Amino acid sequence: MLLMTLALLAASGFxxxxxxxxxxxxxxxxxxxxxxxxxxxxxxxxxxxxxxRGGKTAFTEFQSIELREGDLVLHLRHFHPGLKAWEEADxxxxxxxxxxxxxxAVFRQQGAETRLEYHREGDRLTVTLVKEGKRQPxxxxxxxxx
Numbered sequence: 001m002l003l004m005t006l007a008l009l010a011a012s013g014f015x016x017x018x019x020x021x022x023x024x025x026x027x028x029x030x031x032x033x034x035x036x037x038x039x040x041x042x043x044x045x046x047x048x049x050x051x052x053r054g055g056k057t058a059f060t061e062f063q064s065i066e067l068r069e070g071d072l073v074l075h076l077r078h079f080h081p082g083l084k085a086w087e088e089a090d091x092x093x094x095x096x097x098x099x100x101x102x103x104x105a106v107f108r109q110q111g112a113e114t115r116l117e118y119h120r121e122g123d124r125l126t127v128t129l130v131k132e133g134k135r136q137p138x139x140x141x142x143x144x145x146x
Contacts, residue, residue: 013067014040016100019120021045024142030054033140035127043067057081072097074107074116 021039025032030053037047049061060083063076074095078086087093095107095116103120113132118125123144130137 013070013072014045014065016097017045017065017072017105017118019103020047020105020118020125022125023145024125025145026140026142028140031058033142035125035140035142040065059086076116 018040020037022037024035024037027033032052033050034052035047035049038045043066045065047061047063047065049063051058051060059081060079061076062079063074065072065074067073074097075092076095077092080086085091094110096110098106098108098115100106105118107116109115115128115130115132117128117130119128120126125142125144126139127142128137128139
């Protein structure tokens with residue numbers, strides 16, 4: 001089963017982002033951050049992100065990485081509690097893969113000077129939001145739970 005999965009990953013173009021799969025969790029004071037990435041299947045890889053502050057959900061995100069014309073594209077949509085979308089009805093944010101390396105992937109948001117960087121070291125995943133010219137990068141440091 002594992003060999004078949006690895007073969008499918010290589011064939012489908014997801015080998016550069018497969019390292020992200022898993023349940024990741026981090027804490028920043030009273031804030032808990034969780035990101036769960038399902039392994040790639042078919043032409044997509046999906047994720048749910050949740051931020052909880054002081055015991056209450058601050059927001060969630062649904063993400064998908066899809067193979068489009070041989071390129072990986074990350075679609076991201078934010079939600080307030082009650083699944084009230086931040087973006088317009090058809091307004092998922094789109095990020096194109098910019099570069100990859102061993103256990104590293106960088107996506108650049110289309111139409112904005114914003115990057116989303118994923119770096120994995122063992123059971124640790126750092127997800128950094130970089131908004132050029134606005135403020136310092138904002139890293140989320142997560143540990144793999146399973």
